[in-house]
Amino acid sequence: MLKRTLLSLTACVVMLLMVAVTGASAQNILLNPGFENGPTVAVPPTDWESFGNAYQEAASTVDYRFVPFAGNNLCSMYGNWSGAYNVSGIFQEFSVVPGDMCMLSSYARHWGGDAMIGSQATGGNWVVQKIAFFNNKKPQPEEIASVESIILDGSFAQDVWHYGVPICALAPAEAVTVQAMILYIQVDADGGAANIDDVYFCINGTVPVQECTWGALKALKEKE
Numbered sequence: 001m002l003k004r005t006l007l008s009l010t011a012c013v014v015m016l017l018m019v020a021v022t023g024a025s026a027q028n029i030l031l032n033p034g035f036e037n038g039p040t041v042a043v044p045p046t047d048w049e050s051f052g053n054a055y056q057e058a059a060s061t062v063d064y065r066f067v068p069f070a071g072n073n074l075c076s077m078y079g080n081w082s083g084a085y086n087v088s089g090i091f092q093e094f095s096v097v098p099g100d101m102c103m104l105s106s107y108a109r110h111w112g113g114d115a116m117i118g119s120q121a122t123g124g125n126w127v128v129q130k131i132a133f134f135n136n137k138k139p140q141p142e143e144i145a146s147v148e149s150i151i152l153d154g155s156f157a158q159d160v161w162h163y164g165v166p167i168c169a170l171a172p173a174e175a176v177t178v179q180a181m182i183l184y185i186q187v188d189a190d191g192g193a194a195n196i197d198d199v200y201f202c203i204n205g206t207v208p209v210q211e212c213t214w215g216a217l218k219a220l221k222e223k224e
């Protein structure tokens, strides 16, 4: 497992270096990645699968609850108050073949008026970006591998956007689909809402050159 993880990291770093050198970028294959399409105000994000409390919202007019990173809209997520551990989420699914390299990045923010409290380490809520691979098992596909990173919790500064640096994952043997996910995990009925914007996902491509920084590379290396 460690070997595969290191291989995945190496490939990710190589891809980031390539884009830094060439200036190339790849197509974001997500539909409605910035939540700009479709209706707003307490409705699920258009083009995304969603569960729990995840809603497409327009920029606030009376406070700073919803301040999009870009455009006019964002996605707001919060817990379900349905048990000691529950999840709200949004995702999009795509076909893959073993060996495909997937990359995911996003932006997250929480408003001081409804801030998250604590972290996963302290028993609070947290938000992850996650790449998950599934096989073709009938009647229900199984999740066979995943990579995720925390993009927001109560330890993050309030009222500013935080860049979730790209995570990379190599599609393993038997993988037929991949899901690009944002998940809000609620523990013990803690409150706080997470805002998400400009999610980016590509397969066998690279993140936009403006998002490829030495800081991102360093963060990936330190994570290992």
Ligand SMILES: [Ca+2]
Pocket (backbone or CB within 6 Å): 034, 035, 036, 068, 069, 070, 071, 072, 073, 074, 197, 198
């Ligand atoms: Ca937006």
